[in-house]
Amino acid sequence: MLYGKFKNTYRGTMSENAFLRKIIVALILVEVLTVIGWLRKSTVVDMQPPTLAERAWVDQDRASDSYVSAWALYIADRLGNVNPKSAEIIKATLEPLLANDIYQDVLNKIDSQVRQIRQDRVTLEFEPRQVLQDKQDATKYFIVGKSKMTGPSGQPKQLDMTYEIELKIKNYKPVIAYLSVYEGAPRTEEVRNREAKAADTRKRLEQQRNEN
Template identity: 40%
Template sequence: MVQVFSKETIVTIQPFTLTEEAWVTKSNASQSYKEAWGFAFAQLLGNVTPGTVDFVKERITPLLSPSIYQDVIDAIEIQAQQIKNDRVTMRFEPRFVEYEPKSDKVFVYGYSYVKGASSNEERSERSYEFAIKISNYAPVLDYIDTYVGKPRTKTVLEQLQRKEENRRKHEEQR
């Protein structure tokens, strides 16, 4: 019997958005690699005009995992039509990128600016939340969420849950 040992190939790269090296294997990647892709996805999804909405959809579609593909495509279709009909322009200015090892998620936080055809530009805090898996050395979006406010990391969600539990206890004691 002959056994062949093969070592997994590790590719070391320099992400365009970061100053430190990153690595990627066939099924995994470094924190900096995932942060770089999270930043790129937030920039892509956060900067949309009636003229670029189809381009954004075209770029993001091949990177979606099968488990979220249809839901994301449906949401993009609805939003794309609204952006075109209302002539809305969205821009996103990122302020920080955070990787959370516990959840294997990347959070991109910044300011979102939305302007309709005849309205003033409105600014709000915005977070993008991504679970980025690796398949054959390529990033795959396994989860996407975006919301107003700061990132909802596990630590933040646990703090909110404790506050809610304490609030309920106080109400029950009354």
């Protein structure tokens, strides 16, 4: 009888040990998968960039719309408010943000503008009125506002100006992939498509008139 009890207890203990070993192996696998997932996941940084009054986030290759639009506004503000003394500082501020494929072209244009500002002794002021995100391209922003140029005579000249900026996130940093400044309303993808259709219509009408 004692042997029978001992036998049953021994078997129960071995069965329980086998079950516990399986649990331990399962826990180790879960822990390994958790560590692998943690290592592969990029870090999300909660931060507040220039011109932003609310919290925003950025990770390795993307960011919240509020973060990117705040940077677009900051860049337009830096480019639009220039005087002979601040020109070089503004250039140094924007230079690290330029993508490689537009780096030299943009720097050449900035250098040309700096020389012109110093030669004419003018001051540029830009007052942003609206920040728009392109509906067809979420990385492109249009900062629309009033630009004022004041020369030595003191008589300011005002224009409606648009800063078109394409911003991408690379290694947690905003990168300017495209930059254009022009007078007038923003040339969104919708506007460009409408203009292209109007141009095609005019071309067809002109061909019809020539054929007649």
